[in-house]
Amino acid sequence: MLRTREQVRVLGPADRDRFIALAEQDPVVNVFADYRARLTNLDERWLGGQVWGRFVGEELVAGCHLGANLVPVQCTPGDVAAFADVALRRRSTVGTIVGPHDVVASLWEAIEPSWQRPREFRARQPHLQTDRIPDVPGDPDVRVTTQQDLERLYPACVAMYTEEVGVSPESDAGGGDLYRARVQQLIGRGWSMASFDEAGVVFKAEVACLTPYAAQVQGVWVRPDRRGRGLAAAGMAAVVSHVIGSGMAPVVSLYVNEWNAPARATYARVGFEQTATFATLMF
Numbered sequence: 001m002l003r004t005r006e007q008v009r010v011l012g013p014a015d016r017d018r019f020i021a022l023a024e025q026d027p028v029v030n031v032f033a034d035y036r037a038r039l040t041n042l043d044e045r046w047l048g049g050q051v052w053g054r055f056v057g058e059e060l061v062a063g064c065h066l067g068a069n070l071v072p073v074q075c076t077p078g079d080v081a082a083f084a085d086v087a088l089r090r091r092s093t094v095g096t097i098v099g100p101h102d103v104v105a106s107l108w109e110a111i112e113p114s115w116q117r118p119r120e121f122r123a124r125q126p127h128l129q130t131d132r133i134p135d136v137p138g139d140p141d142v143r144v145t146t147q148q149d150l151e152r153l154y155p156a157c158v159a160m161y162t163e164e165v166g167v168s169p170e171s172d173a174g175g176g177d178l179y180r181a182r183v184q185q186l187i188g189r190g191w192s193m194a195s196f197d198e199a200g201v202v203f204k205a206e207v208a209c210l211t212p213y214a215a216q217v218q219g220v221w222v223r224p225d226r227r228g229r230g231l232a233a234a235g236m237a238a239v240v241s242h243v244i245g246s247g248m249a250p251v252v253s254l255y256v257n258e259w260n261a262p263a264r265a266t267y268a269r270v271g272f273e274q275t276a277t278f279a280t281l282m283f
Contacts, residue, residue: 011051011063013041018060019051022074027213028129028253029100029276033065033073035209035216049093053084066090070107072098077106084110091115097281101125104279107151118281120166122257125280126264127271129214129253130240136270138238139231141195142203153194156201157183160221165282193232193239202226203235207243215249220263232266237259240270 011019014035023034033051040046049067053060063073064083066265070090072080080103087094088111097104108115153255158179161169170176186192191207201223208218216237222232240252255278256263 002190006054006056006082008052008086010044011042011053011060013043015053015060016042017054018044019063019073022060022063024213025074027211028251029127030073031209031211031214031216031253032069033063033071034211034213036065038211049090052083054079056170067093068095069193070094071132072099072103072107075099075103075107077102079103080110082108083107087111095283096158098278101277101279108281116283118283120280120282121278122282124214124258125255125278126258126274127253127255127276127278129251129266129275130271130273131244131251133241133244134237134270136233136237138239138241139203139234142193142235142238143195144190144242145192145194147184147187149194150184150187151195152196152200153187153192153204153220154180154183154219156194156204157219160204160219164219193235193242196237198201199223199225203231205235205239207248209223210249214251214253215243215251217252217254220254223258232263233269236270 019037021035023030023037027034036047037051042051044050047067049065052064052066054062059143062079062082064075064086065073066072066087072083072085084107084207087107097107126245158169169179183192187204190268191210194204195202203222205217205220207215209216220236222235243249243252256267
C-alpha cells in the first residue's frame with residue numbers, strides 16, 4: 001500500500017528530464033528506457049505504450065516502461081508492488097518482461113497468478129559491457145550496411161531472430177512487414193553492421209539502443225556454416241571498435257543467455273565484463 005506522500009502515475013513529456021535523470025543513475029543498464037525517453041519524449045503516441053513513475057513527494061524514485069517490452073527502471077524488489085496493478089492492466093500488450101534479475105523475479109511473483117504462462121523464462125542472463133577498443137583485431141570485412149544490402153541482410157536477421165527467440169518474426173499477421181521495417185530503420189540509422197560473401201551474410205550485429213552514455217548491441221549472428229572459426233570475436237571487435245572509435249557511444253553493452261558458453265567466451269575475448277544479471281520472460 002502506498003503511503004500518504006507516495007503516488008504512481010503515467011509520465012508524460014513534462015516528466016522527460018527527470019525520468020532521464022532517473023535512468024542515468026545506471027545509464028548502461030537502463031540504456032533501453034533512456035533511449036526510448038529521448039526518442040519519444042514520453043509521448044504515448046510515439047511510445048506505443050506508457051511509462052509509469054513512482055514518486056515520493058516530488059521525487060521520482062522508480063519507473064516502468066510498459067509497451068511491447070515491460071522494463072523496470074531503477075526499481076528495487078520492493079518497488080515492484082507499486083507497478084503490479086499497472087502491469088496487469090496492460091498485459092495484453094506485453095511480449096517480454098526484461099530487466100535486472102531480482103526485480104523481474106519479484107515482479108513476476110506479484111503478477112504470475114493473473115498473467116499468462118511465459119513461453120520461456122531466461123532467469124539469469126549476464127549483462128556485459130566494455131569501454132575500450134578490443135585487443136582482438138576486428139574483421140576488416142565487417143562494415144556499416146546500406147539499403148542496397150537489405151535483400152541479403154534481411155534473411156539473416158530472420159534466421160537470427162528465429163534461432164534466438166524460438167519463433168519467426170514473420171509468424172504473426174503483418175509481422176514480416178514490421179520486422180522488415182525495423183531492419184530498414186536500423187540500416188538507415190547506421191546501426192547495422194555485417195560482412196558478406198558470395199553466399200550472403202557471414203556475420204551481423206546491430207545497435208538496438210543508443211544514448212550519450214551507451215550503445216546496446218543485439219542480433220549477433222554468424223552463418224551456421226561459418227561458425228567455429230573465430231568470426232564472431234573478430235566481428236564483435238569490429239563492432240565495438242566502430243561504436244567507440246567513431247564516438248557513437250563510450251560504452252558498448254549487451255546481455256547473453258547464461259547457457260551460451262561459446263558466446264560468453266567470445267564476448268570475454270573481445271573485452272566484455274559482467275556488470276549485472278538480467279532476466280527475461282517471453283510470452
